[in-house]
Amino acid sequence: MIHCQPTALPGVVVVEASVHRDDRGFFLELFHAESFAEAGLPSTFAQSNHSRSVRGTLRGLHYQLEQPQGKLVRPLSGCIFDVVVDVRRSSPHFGQWVGVTLDAGDGRAVYVPPGFAHGFLVQSDVADLWYQCTTTYHHASDRSLVWNDPDIAIAWPLHGQVPLLSAKDASAPTIRTATVYP
Template sequence: MQITVDKNPGGIEGLAVITPNIHRDERGYFVETWNSREMKEAGLDVDFVQDNQSMSQKGVLRGLHFQKNFPQCKLVRAVRGEVFDVAVDMREGSATYGKWYGVILSDQNMKQFLIPEGFAHGFLVLSDVAEFCYKVNDFWHPDDEGGIAWNDPAIGIKWPGVEGSYNGTPSAMGYTLDGDLPLILSDKDQKWEGINNR
């Protein structure tokens, strides 16, 4: 079995969901997550320069983030637990500007999500704990970070299990996951404006 690539999911050009090559035997498994030769054959030619990893608890929502002057292509996956991962097209002039696509990434399906430059990115942790890994093709520039509101009605992301009513701000106040767990967002992620106010 080779790595398989689902290109342009949701009709959004440039996105790709990658299912890895998994080798299983009596010892467990070995996963081939990225093969530059196969990726180039699939039209994905990316030179990654940095790997990152984060850990979050259930109900944490990170995003929606991007870099303004040094945009990054990201290859993301969950190595432990489960997340709902989202990309929003912010490319000026794109036919799908403002559209979003989301995919479940978990340690069970082992899928990866390739998000090219020009997208905002975020994820919601659905399991008790999740460890999230991502490769990027440019370095992190802390003074270059931008974001858009995770609950912007102009985008309309359907976060699984999230309940609550939009009150005109990206505040997590009043939102829950699975009916009883309050959402957890950083202070900065509760201050981003909507996509139409950028």
Template structure:
């Protein structure tokens, strides 16, 4: 497994080694001891799977009382995945990092608790799976607006605005958002 710390070193990109031949392939997608060495001692309590069409943008979501760390990957298609540091005492507070995740590169991204998370679908459709360190709590979910000028996220959207949920369209600016 190739492991790379991104510009925000707490966010980690994993690229698994693929073993394949004419019959198919095998890859290890998770090993607790390796994960703990590079990301910390977290336990996952919930797995999620979503499917979205091209041009969909989901996020930027976070929870305050039950912050979720997420180990995310794409099993079909491609997304541009983004993590925003919401930890007010962090030296990287208010900064973001992004990575392309796809069924071809098979990368996984660790988004630690204390980060807002979102993704934009760049292919006709994408299936996105992720492990969470805490349970989803609907009353504790917040959203930072995906196009907040202060964050200046370089989404690969081109000239067509992304399709977002009503909740995400109403997301707060980063300056208005509640941090950790």
């Protein structure tokens, strides 16, 4: 059974699964098609991804323009600060963001619908993330925004540290100059 908690950005949902704990550890359902369909979330996914990152790694902010992906993001190990930004120019929420701390084993995931950029900051020594994507990855559709865009003003919990970035993420455009959704 899942519980869906809406965020300040319409369509972006924190999905909470029941966690069953005992002396051996815990069990939770990562995905249940019928429960997702009943909640109005995608019940089929075309691709699964797994990423591993070390403390201080900041990945994002990524989105796919021509072949947009919805993403269900859940940490399998570690803790992240997960961020979603509305990149639909016609939206009243354009350029707004929400951030959610996700910890492995807490039963929480974030659903990122098409039309939103996604990124995360690793807060534990290592974090493994599992992504379920509604469409397959299409390299030519891949876009990104710079993580520290002053117009978006994300309050990353960096505590004065400089994040570990890929060259692509470090040189990404701002939301003012990026190609975004209409």
